[in-house]
Amino acid sequence: xxxxxxxxxxxxxxxxxxxxxxxxxxxxxxxxxxxxxxxxxxxxxxxxxxxxxxxxxxxxxxxxxxxxxxxxxxxxxxxxxxxxxxxxxx
Numbered sequence: 001x002x003x004x005x006x007x008x009x010x011x012x013x014x015x016x017x018x019x020x021x022x023x024x025x026x027x028x029x030x031x032x033x034x035x036x037x038x039x040x041x042x043x044x045x046x047x048x049x050x051x052x053x054x055x056x057x058x059x060x061x062x063x064x065x066x067x068x069x070x071x072x073x074x075x076x077x078x079x080x081x082x083x084x085x086x087x088x089x090x
Contacts, residue, residue, distance in 0.1 A: 040047055
């Protein structure tokens with residue numbers, strides 16, 4: 001079991017480090033919002049949005065909210081996996 005855990009950890013580290021090592025300096029890490037806006041502008045050049053957002057957070061705040069959302073989602077998934085594992089153990 002210990003060997004399997006070590007192999008899984010190494011696999012995760014490789015999955016993260018390998019793409020960053022190969023493409024990190026020349027990669028363009030744009031968001032899907034930017035790609036969607038560009039695609040809409042290409043298909044319909046005269047398009048204008050129906051409404052504007054009430055508040056546009058800064059880049060750091062937007063990143064914080066994204067990380068918070070991911071952490072909350074991971075917490076829910078971990079909780080339900082733990083509960084299902086505990087029920088199987090009884």
